[in-house]
Amino acid sequence: MHNLAELPASPLLNEMRLDGFAFAPADTMRPLLASSGGLSDWSDFAESWNQLAPDQYLAAKGRARRRRHATFSAAAHGVVTTEPHQPHFQSLQYNALQGDIERWFEPITEAVVHGETLRSILDFCHAFFGSLAPTVARWHIEVHQFRIEATASAAGEPTPEGSHRDGVDYVLVLLVNRRNIASGTTTIHAPDGRLLGDFTLTHPLDAALIHDPSVFHGVTPVLPLVADEPAFRDVLVVTFRAAPAADR
Known part of the structure; x- marks a missing residue:
């Protein structure tokens, strides 16, 4: 695992400890991911x-969202390992729209799962979040590919559940692409609803890093800039949760 104190991640670690969140622009994320392995297959x-x-x-609710999902695990000082395909589950406490149900999504393709880019992202998260929680023995990791689509008649809703927590320990939201859209601003709130910060992921590799128990997060709806052209926001979401003792 990398010594993040020697990398540009050090200020991000300090922000996370102090504020519970951090915005990492692409110019910061790119060298961090490059040091974790590389991005040769980014295209x-x-x-x-x-x-x-x-x-x-x-x-059924008329919201255009596309996604794929995969699950991984990692011991504190081990490597990130792919787990068998399994459902995504959140309790109603964290997802009022779709809580308490097992949601089976199409798996992330083998090419992406074993590609250099995703492995670099996961290795960075493992080192970064592990530095923030050194007592965690093993992590349960989930990865989500999201595309939010917008049309002239219907805004795209990246977080249809509103400002929320995911019920995990740490979250990375990494922008992959955005085309012909306005807004999509990430907002960070205190548990009492106070706005703590906001930023818009605009360039590929712009990222939000979140300590989920500390803050709530959401994303404003996206609208097309040109009404009759495709409009979408592509993000990768990675969550890390301390694995229950029975899973270790």
Whole structure:
């Protein structure tokens, strides 16, 4: 695992400890990910968002969201390991729209799972979040590819559940691409609703890092800039949660 104190992550670690969140622009994230392995397959990685499957759990509500999902695990001083495909589950406490149900999404493709870019992202998260929580023995890790689509008649809703927590320990939201959209501003709130910060992920590799128990987060709806052209926001979301003792 990298010594993050020697990398540009050190100020981010301090922000996370102090504020519970940090915004990392692409110029900061790129060398961090490069030091974790590299981004040689970035073009194929980004292109894979064109093969995401519709989110059937939101279809009835008319919100256009496409996604794929994968699960991993890692011991504190071990490597990140792929786990068998499994459902995504959140309690109603954390997701009032779709809580307390097992949601099965199409798996992230093998090419993406084993590609250099995703492995670099996961290795960075492992080192970064592990530095913030050195007593965690093993991590349960989930990865989500999201595409939020917008049309002239319907805004795209990156977080249809509103300002929320995910019920994990740490979250990375990494922008992969955005096309023909306005807004999509990430907002960070205190548990009492006070706005603590906001920023818009605009360039590929712009990232939000969040300590989920400390703050709530949300994203404002996206609207097309040109009404009759495709409009979407592509992000990768990675969550780290301390694994229950029974899973270690």
